[in-house]
Amino acid sequence: MRADVRAIARWIALAFVACLATACATLPPATSLNRPVSHALADPGATPLGQALAPLVAAHGGQSGFRLLTDGTDALQMRIALARSATKTLDLQYYIASEDTTGRLLLAAALYAADRGVHVRMLVDDLNFNDTRRLMAGLSTHPNIEVRVFNPFGTTRPSVFSRTETFVTRIDRFTHRMHNKAMIADGELAIVGGRNLGDEYFSASPKLQFRDLDVIAAGPIVEDVSKSFDSFWNSAGAYPLNVVDKKNYAAADLQAARQELRAHWDAEAQAVGAKPLRAAPLWQQIAQQQMGLVWAHATFSVDSPTKITDPSDDYRSPPMHKLAELLRGAQHEVLLLSPYFVPHGAGLKLLSELTHRGVRVAVLTNSLASTDAVAVQAGYSPYRIPLLKEGVELYEFQPVQREHSRLFGSSESRASLHAKAYVIDRRTLVIGSLNFDPRSAHLNSELALVIDSPTIAGEVAKLIDQSMSPTVSFRLRLATPSEQAQSRALGEPDSGLVWSGEEKDDGGPPHMHTWTLDPEAGFVRNLLTGLFLMLPIDSQL
Numbered sequence: 001m002r003a004d005v006r007a008i009a010r011w012i013a014l015a016f017v018a019c020l021a022t023a024c025a026t027l028p029p030a031t032s033l034n035r036p037v038s039h040a041l042a043d044p045g046a047t048p049l050g051q052a053l054a055p056l057v058a059a060h061g062g063q064s065g066f067r068l069l070t071d072g073t074d075a076l077q078m079r080i081a082l083a084r085s086a087t088k089t090l091d092l093q094y095y096i097a098s099e100d101t102t103g104r105l106l107l108a109a110a111l112y113a114a115d116r117g118v119h120v121r122m123l124v125d126d127l128n129f130n131d132t133r134r135l136m137a138g139l140s141t142h143p144n145i146e147v148r149v150f151n152p153f154g155t156t157r158p159s160v161f162s163r164t165e166t167f168v169t170r171i172d173r174f175t176h177r178m179h180n181k182a183m184i185a186d187g188e189l190a191i192v193g194g195r196n197l198g199d200e201y202f203s204a205s206p207k208l209q210f211r212d213l214d215v216i217a218a219g220p221i222v223e224d225v226s227k228s229f230d231s232f233w234n235s236a237g238a239y240p241l242n243v244v245d246k247k248n249y250a251a252a253d254l255q256a257a258r259q260e261l262r263a264h265w266d267a268e269a270q271a272v273g274a275k276p277l278r279a280a281p282l283w284q285q286i287a288q289q290q291m292g293l294v295w296a297h298a299t300f301s302v303d304s305p306t307k308i309t310d311p312s313d314d315y316r317s318p319p320m321h322k323l324a325e326l327l328r329g330a331q332h333e334v335l336l337l338s339p340y341f342v343p344h345g346a347g348l349k350l351l352s353e354l355t356h357r358g359v360r361v362a363v364l365t366n367s368l369a370s371t372d373a374v375a376v377q378a379g380y381s382p383y384r385i386p387l388l389k390e391g392v393e394l395y396e397f398q399p400v401q402r403e404h405s406r407l408f409g410s411s412e413s414r415a416s417l418h419a420k421a422y423v424i425d426r427r428t429l430v431i432g433s434l435n436f437d438p439r440s441a442h443l444n445s446e447l448a449l450v451i452d453s454p455t456i457a458g459e460v461a462k463l464i465d466q467s468m469s470p471t472v473s474f475r476l477r478l479a480t481p482s483e484q485a486q487s488r489a490l491g492e493p494d495s496g497l498v499w500s501g502e503e504k505d506d507g508g509p510p511h512m513h514t515w516t517l518d519p520e521a522g523f524v525r526n527l528l529t530g531l532f533l534m535l536p537i538d539s540q541l
Contacts, residue, residue: 030237033240037234038146041226044223049188050188053286056295066296066456073204080106080275083112085186086185089184090114091123093178094182094196101204103197104260104268111261115144121229122147123148123229124147124149136241137249138256140241141253148233149239149241151308151309176444177444178445179446180232184226188219193214194214195213195418201418209416213337213419213463215451228300228302235305238305298452300450301450302445302446302448308445330359330424330425339365340435340439341436341437342437347383352391362464363387367397368518369398369522369525370416381529385497395468396476420433421460423460433446433448475499495516499515501519
């Protein structure tokens with residue numbers, strides 16, 4: 001299930017018990033603490049990365065360079081390479097940072113950077129922070145590593161009862177999360193996109209493979225990403241780890257973490273393909289034009305941390321507003337790739353306006369069978385028929401991928417869509433952390449890169465085109481009157497919809513098949529969908 005919605009479901013069962021407890025203590029604003037204020041590197045141009053990029057930026061009229069990271073292993077290798085190339089600063093901002101195989105490899109890369117004298121800042125949202133608390137706490141004793149927790153609602157109270165109490169008494173604090181995802185080296189290179197830090201994002205999980213997209217950005221646009229990181233890092237919601245975790249950590253804990261991470265790297269790096277294929281540092285690859293960067297004009301849009309720390313009904317999300325503005329300006333085609341797609345009335349109206357003036361609108365989202373968030377799927381399902389009636393094309397990602405592709409994995413891999421990307425007229429790409437849903441608009445903080453490049457946008461459009469094939473996704477259409485009558489005659493529920501896709505029988509060739517209910521979803525998921533439809537949680541999806 002989607003992590004934020006899953007967490008809500010986890011605690012709600014204990015809500016009424018927790019109401020009997022005394023009100024939880026509220027942390028003061030982090031800005032009132034004795035907490036150092038720090039900023040991005042003042043002169044990134046003096047670093048090896050900056051020096052390598054300077055002549056390229058000048059040659060391209062001040063544009064920025066971009067390269068898509070479509071493959072999970074490639075995305076992991078690029079993050080390792082980014083950490084290795086940092087000489088002054090390394091900033092990491094993530095909604096989820098798991099202490100699993102790849103998570104520990106990335107922590108090892110950050111530790112090695114700190115040992116070289118790089119100032120490492122790690123900012124992680126509190127909702128999933130317990131997943132990586134132990135090692136991060138040990139690393140935080142390093143003189144070159146700072147760890148902060150964003151919007152803590154229960155880190156200071158680790159028991160199930162106390163965290164549930166906090167959920168009940170501070171629901172406003174719980175539901176607003178920092179969903180940003182960025183990694184920045186020396187203020188000159190940054191990776192932004194949909195990936196959190198965890199095995200399922202880097203093709204390293206045996207249970208689940210998230211199909212995702214990142215982009216590595218180089219040059220002037222990275223200054224805006226760095227400023228965004230600074231605004232969250234120095235905000236009232238970013239608490240030093242030693243404030244929310246009262247345990248005392250000593251130098252021995254850092255040494256234990258170093259030994260553990262070194263042993264983990266030796267044992268696991270090769271197995272998951274973490275070692276960069278090119279031994280040359282990124283600054284050298286840039287100087288020799290070996291990174292495959294595409295140069296283009298771009299803008300960066302990000303929410304203010306006050307969206308989380310001081311929520312207001314009057315707040316208008318810059319990334320969501322920018323996306324809507326670009327969609328309204330489309331002339332020929334809009335491709336929406338959003339794993340959690342809940343358009344609500346405003347989104348339905350916007351997309352309908354486009355189709356009414358002849359713009360092709362195609363949406364790819366998860367199917368009920370592939371989603372990790374059944375509650376979100378329940379929020380989306382009532383909009384299927386209205387969208388189809390307005391001429392919007394709907395495609396839903398299949399849970400098992402039978403065809404190798406750069407984005408959608410290899411044969412028979414269990415998969416769920418997680419990429420967030422929007423292509424307008426095959427010229428403009430919006431890529432980042434925001435979904436097309438009310439949570440991204442009103443509750444979570446989000447970021448987005450807007451890249452004006454037919455080359456980059458066209459590459460993503462081709463990936464989306466591929467994903468719309470019947471091998472990869474189900475296509476939806478409205479059921480005909482005769483198909484609805486047939487369903488009723490057979491005593492089956494009448495969904496009003498027909499799904500079509502390719503199915504492969506054991507030992508036989510693939511063939512087209514149709515379904516009148518959510519394909520391959522099973523009884524339990526259909527039951528949960530019905531239950532979620534009855535709950536008043538639409539605004540939380």
